[in-house]
Structures are given as C-alpha cells and as structure tokens.
Amino acid sequence: MHIPDGYLSPQTYLPLYGASIAFWAMALKKFRKELPAKNIPYLAMAAAFSFLIMMFNIPAPGGTTGHAGGAGIIAIILGPWTAVIAISVVLIIQAIIFGDGGITALGANCFNMAVVNVFISYWIFRLLSKSFSGNSRLSLAAFVAGYLGLTGAALITALEFGIQPLIAQSPDGRPLYAPYPLSIAIPAMAIEHLFLFSIIEGIITALLVRYFYKHEAQLIYALKSKGG
C-alpha cells in the first residue's frame, strides 16, 4: 500500500499532502494535550511495532505481496491522534531511508494509512466495544476494527491509483501515471485485502487488544469513557 513515486499525478498527490499536513498539525496539537508523559515509551514501541510488522511481506495468489500495518491496534491503545503521529513517522522513515513508498506520494500514503486506516479502526472499535461487553466481544470488536481499517485504506489507495488514467493522459491517450483504471485497481486491491491481508491485520489487532486488556487494561485509550 506504499505508493511509489510516479504513480500519482501532482493533481492527486498535492491535495493529499495538504490533507495530511492538516491532520499532522491537528495531531501534534491534540497529542500534546492527550498523551500522558508516562505513555511516551508505548508510543515509541508502537511506532517500532508498526515499522516491523510492515516488513513481514505476505505472498498472495497472483504473485503480489502485502502486509499488516498495525494502525488499528495503535489507534485503539494510544488514541487516534497519537496513532496519526506514530504511523506517519514510520511512513516518513520508510520512504526516506528505505525507499518504501515515494517522496511525492508521502502525503497520500500518510493520508491512507495514518489517517483513513487509523480513524476507521478507532471509530469501529469504539462503536462495537460499547455495544458489546465481555472478553470475546472485545476481541471481535478489535478484529473488525483492524479488518475494516486496513481494507478502507486499501480501497482509498485503489481509488487514488484508479483515477490516474482519468486525470492524466499523454497525447496518444496512454496514462501518464498509474496505468490501471478503477475497474481493475479496486477489485485487485479489495480482493487481496478482504480475503488475506485484512484478516491477518484483524487477528493481530484482536490478539494485542486481548493482551493489553489482560495486562494493562487502563492503558487502552479507546475504552476510556471520555472519547476522542
């Protein structure tokens, strides 16, 4: 889901940079107020976790790969605004140091994974964990939050890919950037996530929520009553 340089037209990546910068500004402000100083080590661990989990590439039928991202679990444990910071830092380091995801596409990648994924997962978990009670319900809420968060990020990424042929073409009608239309990009990204990568993300999210609930339940941001 790390869009490389060249796949998005400036008409796409510039507005998405704008959107990400707006979320970064808001996140920096919010997280200064909301993250207790004693949770700073957890933030560092969360970012490290996300970085590492993204290195576990999983082969999918059709010869592509994908991976979990950990955005949902971080949003649930530390809150969505803190997760925006953690995942964005991961994506920035991945792009600059390891060439994973483009520099021009960084705004888009942060928007997809550090904003869309984070907020979908967070709100779904809030919604489901409120309406249910009990341990297994909590795991179910976490699974669905992780599952739908990553799937949502994949779909928005596919949308960004798929609109490129509509936005920019050379004089002979060939796409200038990402070449596949929506009718290919959306199913390709949706299927591999719905049936594989998002399931893994969901399981990881559920296992970790269970683990934290057992060992340090009061840490879990999304279970506090004040909301975010």
Add this chain to the structure above:
Amino acid sequence: MTSLQKKLWLGLFIMAGLTPLGLILPELFNAGDAWGEWGTETLEKLIGYIPEGLKKMAEIWKAPFPDYNISGEEESLAKRAIFYIISGIIGLAMVGGVVYLISKIGIKNER
C-alpha cells in the same frame, strides 16, 4: 521501565529477528511487489510500456537502503536476510527515536 514494557521490547526484538520471513516467504511463492508498487521494469513487462510521467518521477529520490537491503546490491538470500534484520533494527531505533523526540519536545501533560 515496567515489566510489561520490558516484555514488549523483548517481543519487538524477537519480531526484528523474525523479519526475514517477510523476505523468504514471498520468494518461496514467487511473489513480488505489492499491487501497484511495481518498479519500472516490472511495470513495462506488465503493460508493455512505462508511462511517461511515471518514468520522470520514479527516480526522484535515491533512498540510502532501498528495499531494506543495506548493501544496495543483489546478494544471496542469506545475506539479504541478515541485512533485512539490520534494517529492521535501524528502522526500529529510528522511528522509536523520532517519536520519542517529538514527544519530549511536545508533551506537557504530566498526568
């Protein structure tokens, strides 16, 4: 550091040690890039040409350790697996360090 935090750090270092799975599994199944993340050569094989705008922008940035391979060259799988672990540790230290700094500068909340 609390005992939970110690356990979590240990877990993270174990994860870093296991990262080569993310390199080896795709090779076993002959899987390559993620959908939409092909290099220009692979893309040319897929669609028969390299889109012009894409070609211009693709090489805009030269990352120091592309593909989590710190040697930057084609090496044996065993070597790449070791470089992959080292990349994982570098990454872990960098992202952890950067968010720590952001927090130290930013956070005033001493609850």
